[in-house]
Amino acid sequence: MKIFNILIVCFITIQLSAQIAPDIFYVQFTDKANSPYSLNNPEAFLSQRAIERRQKQQIQYEENDLPVNPAYLQGVAQTGATLLFPTKWLNGVTVNLTDPSILNQINSLPYVVSVRQLSNHSQGKIYKVKDYFANEYIQRELPQLKLNPRSGSYDYGNGYIQINQINGIPLHEAGFRGQGMVIAVIDAGFVDADTHIAFDSLRNEGRLLGVKDFVHPGGNVYTESSHGTSVLSTMAANVSGQLIGTAPKASYYLLRSEYVYYEQLVEEFNWASAAEYADSLGVDVINSSLGYIDFDYPQWTHSYEDMDGQTCPATKAANVAASKGILVVNSAGNSGSSNTFPYMGAPADGEGVFSIGAVTSSGTRASFSSIGPTSDGRIKPDVMAMGQQTALANGNNNFTYGSGTSFSSPVIAGMSACLWQSRPTFTSFEIREAIRMSADKAANPDNFYGYGIPDYTFAGSLLASIDIGQQQEKLLVRITPNPFVQVDKVELLTFEKINVSILDVKGSKVRSLSGLLPSHPDLLRQTLNNLKAGFYVLELRTESAKQVLKIVKTLQ
Incomplete structure (x- = not known):
């Protein structure tokens, strides 16, 4: 499965004289001057839920909340370019071009700073790249349970070990199973998620709130890859005796941003557009089991210096999402065994991103789990969860297990939603900090385990003691x-x-x-x-x- 490979910050400069196939480009705008939108009327571009999330966390509206100026988009469209997805946080738009002369026209527009190429299908040759999650695999047989899977009212099946490891079962037993929380899953595809028995209650109870394809506009997210299905199952599965996820009663949006068959720069911009969409819907949590380092064309590949938390496009977008009050949870990556680049990729390097590494059922770091620090010296990953032999659902109504930080990340994302549900007056940042401070290495964090394996019951106690004091x-x-x-x-x-x-x-x-x-x-x-x-x-x-x-x- 070829997904999750990171982008280079040094985007390729457009050669205006070159012939181009139907490729994707990014148009960077100068400003948001003369916008018909106003920060005094956020209802015009944000859902009521997105507005309420900001109000609860006392987050002020900023210029990057304003949509891209529609006059700028219209001007680009009039050149003959096909508009794909605007990005208000980066202030630009991705477009599809087939005629080289259009590039000159776009560049001549007074509100355009630059045009950069994001995909390349014209050469017909794709370089073989190092898969960012090359060590990820999904088993076909079911694992043997090592612990009693039943706890109170839930028979967790194979999901017991990964939830018990982070002491999340008491939250579920207290009634906090994600009710009322909304999680966006940004991934590569969700094959069989519309039919799998793991998600029967999700569908039947109307908690699958929507889907959107940022790879093939208007496309079907239930095709091409089942990776997102497996990721979703670690949170949303609700089949007694088989698999219970960390947030079996939460609501979900399924967003595809990742190309399955190649790795190109456009994927970071797809990710940004998906995150913006999630923000506008008012989601509480984003889980992204994606990451970007290498691309099919070496000129786009990220360096370690780019992992400074503020350079890569996906990282920039993730930091903005976090600043809007969303808990952004992202896989650290599976490069930990590499002799050349064992570090996390974007957007896991972001300051606002909750980056998740992988451990075994015994709590030992999985050898593939990517490490820190970021190039500016910050500790990464943030915390760890079970990412080796993680119980999950696969296609065709199967239940199995898999390995990779793709699966440790949603374990944390789902349980964090339950914790936040239990303490709704706290901000996303405070929830994240309580989880980090509850972890077993909080006193001495390092760049292999971060703050360690969190204890969600302890995190809840920390927040509860503060709540009492505030009253x-x-x-x-x-x-x-x-x-x-x-x-x-x-x-x-x-x-x-x-x-x-x-x-x-x-x-x-x-x-x-x-x-x-x-x-x-x-x-x-x-x-x-x-x-x-x-x-x-x-x-x-x-x-x-x-x-x-x-x-x-x-x-x-």
């Missing part, structure tokens, strides 16, 4: 920003002296200030800025009041 609080301090790399401003909103305690996720006191005067907010600001990156609880007490505040310090 009792009186506002004594305002910290800007939060989350923060460095605190810019601390406002002390009392005339009394304040006793301050800073607790880590284990409840241990890491810093304290006694008798802090309201006239000395910079002392608290400096104390916060000297913390290591992590998730903390800030307790403030005066003689008449107290406040408990969650704070998060990030690496960058």
Whole structure:
């Protein structure tokens, strides 16, 4: 299966004099000036659910929320180019061209910065590339259960081990199985997902909310590849005694962005368009078991330097998606055994992306699981889940198991949706940080395991303790920003002296200030800025009041 190979940031420059076959190009626009859309009227371009997600997380509208200027799109279309998918976050559009003279016309438009080639079918020759997930495989026989698959009201079948490993069963038993949460699955195809018995309840209960093909516009996503079907099953399967996924009661959108038969730059832009679409629908979680490093043509291939969290097109889009309040979960990749490039690919390198590596059922890192750090020194992956002999569904109503970070990622995505369902007042960033801080290597993260294997019951307890504190609080301090790399401003909103305690996720006191005067907010600001990156609880007490505040310090 030939999917998930990354793109080069240095896009190929168009040779205007060259003859071209029906190939895809990206048109970059200058701005969004004179747009008929307004940030004061988001209902014109976002669903009510997308608006509510932003409101809940206090996310402001930005220019990148505005659609691409329709006048610019019309101008490009009038040259004879076939419009494919606009991307408002990157401010451009992918187009199909067959006539070389059209390139000159597009480049001459005053609002066009550049035109770049994203696919090449004219040479007739495809280079053999290293598959980003070359170590991925799906077994045909069912594995033997190693643990009792029954827990409470659920008979998990072969799904028990992977859910129990991250201590997710108590969440399900408490009734949090994804109800009301919406997950978008961006993948290569969903063969048999429309008929497989694993998804009977998903279809019958109306929780399969929609599908869209960003590879073949208007096409059928239930063709070409069953990879997305297997990925979906680790979350959505709901067959007692066979397979229960991590979010069996969530709702889903199925989005295809990946070409099965070749690896070309256009796939990163397809990914961006799919993520934008998911945002506009108001999804809570994106699972992407895709990644980009190598392409069929070497001039597009990414370097390690590109893995800096801000260069690759898919990474840029993933970071924007995260900034809109979506929990973006992505496979770390299967390059860990490589002697030349064992690192994660895009968009797993993104600062806002929850990157997931793979472990065995015993908790040992799978040898193929891609590693960090990013080229700018950040720890990756974020956390680990079972990605070797993961229980899943395959085509033709089969249940089996497979290996690859493609399958550890949705294990985390689905369970994270359940955790968020249980604590809906928290932001996507806070949910991610609680999961990281619950993991078994949180005290000493590294670039092989990241923060380790999370404990979702513990993550829920962390969030619950903060919730209780917030219910009792009186506002004594305002910290800007939060989350923060460095605190810019601390406002002390009392005339009394304040006793301050800073607790880590284990409840241990890491810093304290006694008798802090309201006239000395910079002392608290400096104390916060000297913390290591992590998730903390800030307790403030005066003689008449107290406040408990969650704070998060990030690496960058």
